[in-house]
Amino acid sequence: MKVFLVDDEIVVREGIRESFPWDETPYVLVGEAPDGEMALPMIRDTNPDIVITDIRMPFMDGIELCRIMHAQMPWIGIIVLSGYDEFEYARQCIQSGVREYMLKPVNAGALKEVLDKVSAQLKAERNTLEHAASLRARMEGGGKLVKEKLVGSLFNNEAKEEDAPEVLRQLSTMGGAVPAPFYTVIDAAFSPVSEGQAVASELSDGTGGAVLPSPGRVGTRFLISGENPEDLEERAYAFATTLVRELEHTGATEIRAGIGEIVGKPEEIFKSFKTARHIRHLLVERTDEKSIILGAREMGEPTDEKTPSVISEAKLYMSLHFTNPNLMLQDVAKAVSMSASRFSTVFSQQTGQTFTEYLIYLRLNKAKELLRTTSERSSQISREAGYNDSHYFSYIFKKNTGMTPSEYRAQYQNQPE
Numbered sequence: 001m002k003v004f005l006v007d008d009e010i011v012v013r014e015g016i017r018e019s020f021p022w023d024e025t026p027y028v029l030v031g032e033a034p035d036g037e038m039a040l041p042m043i044r045d046t047n048p049d050i051v052i053t054d055i056r057m058p059f060m061d062g063i064e065l066c067r068i069m070h071a072q073m074p075w076i077g078i079i080v081l082s083g084y085d086e087f088e089y090a091r092q093c094i095q096s097g098v099r100e101y102m103l104k105p106v107n108a109g110a111l112k113e114v115l116d117k118v119s120a121q122l123k124a125e126r127n128t129l130e131h132a133a134s135l136r137a138r139m140e141g142g143g144k145l146v147k148e149k150l151v152g153s154l155f156n157n158e159a160k161e162e163d164a165p166e167v168l169r170q171l172s173t174m175g176g177a178v179p180a181p182f183y184t185v186i187d188a189a190f191s192p193v194s195e196g197q198a199v200a201s202e203l204s205d206g207t208g209g210a211v212l213p214s215p216g217r218v219g220t221r222f223l224i225s226g227e228n229p230e231d232l233e234e235r236a237y238a239f240a241t242t243l244v245r246e247l248e249h250t251g252a253t254e255i256r257a258g259i260g261e262i263v264g265k266p267e268e269i270f271k272s273f274k275t276a277r278h279i280r281h282l283l284v285e286r287t288d289e290k291s292i293i294l295g296a297r298e299m300g301e302p303t304d305e306k307t308p309s310v311i312s313e314a315k316l317y318m319s320l321h322f323t324n325p326n327l328m329l330q331d332v333a334k335a336v337s338m339s340a341s342r343f344s345t346v347f348s349q350q351t352g353q354t355f356t357e358y359l360i361y362l363r364l365n366k367a368k369e370l371l372r373t374t375s376e377r378s379s380q381i382s383r384e385a386g387y388n389d390s391h392y393f394s395y396i397f398k399k400n401t402g403m404t405p406s407e408y409r410a411q412y413q414n415q416p417e
Contacts, residue, residue, distance in 0.1 A: 001119050004048040005032040006039040006065065007081065008057040012104065014391050016052070020108045027115055031356060032392065036060030040068060041329035041340055043076070044238070045348075045356045047245055050077040050118055070097030072238050074206050075126075075246055077118040081106060126249055147174045152214035155185070155221050155273045164266035177209035180225035182232045183269050186240055187276035188257040189219035189284065196220070196252050203243055211239055221273065229262045230339060233297075237341035240293045256283040259295035272296075293345050310336050311350050314343070315358070322362040325388045329355045363387065364400055371409040378405045 007013050013032050022029055030046045033039035036053070037060040043051060051069065055062040062080060069076050080101040099118045102110065150167055153159050168178040190196035197213075200220040204213040212223045224239065226232025240257045247255050258279030260272030275296050283294055317335045321327050332355070333343035348354045353361070367385040370376060376384075382393035397405050 001027050001050060001115070001122075002030045002046065002048040003027050003115070004030055004039070004043055004046060004051045006034075006036060006051065006053040006057070006062070007032075008034045008054060010034075010389055010391075012054070012081070012106075014389070016106060016111065017392070017395055020111055025112065025115075026119070034058075036062060036065030036068075038326070038328055039065060041344070042356055043069065043073070044241070044341070044344055045329060045354045048076065049122060050079060050115065052079045052081060054081045056083075066098055071206065073242060074203070075122070075242075075249065077122050079114055079118060143174065147171065147176070147212070148214050150174075151212045151223050152216075152221070154223060154269050155214065155216075159270065161267040161270055164269055168266050171212065175209045176212050177225050178212075178223075179266065180227065182226050182229055182262055182264055183266070183272060184224050184226075184232055184236050184262045185260040185269065185273040185276045186222040186224065186236060186243075186257055187216075187219070187260070187273065187280045188222070188240070188243060189254065189280055190247050190252045190256075191254045192252065193218060195250060196247055199246050199250055199252070200243060203239070203246060207239070210235065221276075223269065232262055233295075234339040234341050237293070237295070237339060237345050241341060241345055244292055254284075255292055256280050257293045258283065259293065261296040292349065295342065297342075298346065310338070311347060314347060318359060318362060322359060323366070323384060323386045325383075325386050327359065327386070359386075360396060360400065364397060367393070367397060367405065368401075368408065368412070371405055372412050372414065381405065 005013055005016055007016075013034075017029060017032070020027075020029075027050075030048055031042050033042055035057040039051075039053070040060070051065075053062045053065055066078055066080070069078060074097065076097075078098045080098050081104055082101055083104055099121060100114045102114055150171055153167055154164060165179070168176070171178050188200070197215045197220050200213050200215075200222070204211045204222065210225055212225075214221045214223070222239070224232065224236050226235055236259050240259060244255055244257065258276040258281075260274070260276035260279075263269060263272050279294050279296065283292070314332050314336050317332055318327070321331070329344060330340050333340045336343065338346070344355060347358075351358065363385045367381050370381045370384060374381075378394065379390040382388075382390040385393065387393035387396070394405055397403075397408070401408060403411070
């Protein structure tokens with residue numbers, strides 16, 4: 001199980017990182033951040049199973065972070081850390097998907113017990129997901145089926161485009177967040193189909209009607225609505241990424257998802273669907289294709305060179321700014337004119353590395369160079385490589401190289417890499 005830690009106190013992060021016997025447990029610490037704003041893109045990037053977070057932090061506090069994770073990444077188990085005076089406040093986090101809360105200071109034994117408890121809950125829920133979805137569908141009776149058929153009618157070749165506004169009006173009476181200013185469509189295929197459709201239904205139910213599913217022959221189609229194109233693109237890519245990861249958690253294979261263009265009229269929803277379907281067909285046919293998720297904006301360029309050029313631009317930006325300890329995925333996404341979720345998806349699929357993995361690669365290469373060629377202290381090198389916390393730098397360095405910085409220097413100083 002992968003674990004991510006969020007706390008603005010370095011001493012707390014260091015204590016959990018150093019005192020907990022990670023190597024003797026089934027848990028791996030995949031990252032840490034000092035506040036929710038910095039943590040969120042890293043969490044999307046590293047895809048942990050469990051997040052441990054403090055409540056009171058600058059920029060974005062733990063309550064807001066929990067709310068966003070519960071809405072966008074509901075499969076993540078959340079553990080909240082709190083001080084004595086925050087304990088009753090922490091209880092309120094339960095409505096934001098928090099599984100457990102712990103009083104500071106945290107000792108390794110107590111943390112192991114809580115991690116084991118949350119891990120068992122997550123495993124049990126994943127094993128019973130299909131059954132729960134099936135049971136809920138039976139309880140809801142025909143209402144859910146009618147809604148799915150209405151959504152499906154928007155994707156029917158025989159449907160009349162002028163009927164779309166009326167279909168949306170009916171969906172609005174059934175909990176759909178429609179009509180809306182903008183729409184896009186995701187067409188997803190996966191195997192096995194029935195189990196995957198249960199996952200798709202489960203995820204859609206947690207979006208407050210912003211994502212409306214319609215089961216198909218090889219997967220599920222989704223109508224996604226939003227108030228503006230930027231937020232809608234972010235929602236579409238975030239949902240598609242969530243869907244893929246959750247399907248992978250349940251053992252699904254042959255996963256492909258096409259995202260259609262963003263349209264501003266109900267009558268154009270079918271156009272977005274046709275684009276999404278076309279992209280999904282292309283992904284299925286290209287057995288050597290790295291992409292699992294692909295959007296119309298990547299497909300719509302006049303040549304195939306656009307995405308590689310964006311990746312090159314992103315890597316160049318990162319190579320110039322990786323020494324900034326506050327560099328975040330959002331910064332790079334903004335530099336290449338992409339939403340954070342879209343950039344994260346495109347970058348990882350095109351490079352085979354997540355944003356965080358590539359950032360660590362750049363920083364550690366710099367650190368190795370300085371260890372080989374200078375006599376600077378490790379704390380100074382950590383700052384020059386982009387790490388404010390020298391202890392965290394040492395942890396990341398050993399985790400990736402198998403050696404401490406001092407051991408690396410002893411072996412490689414004054415030698416070329």
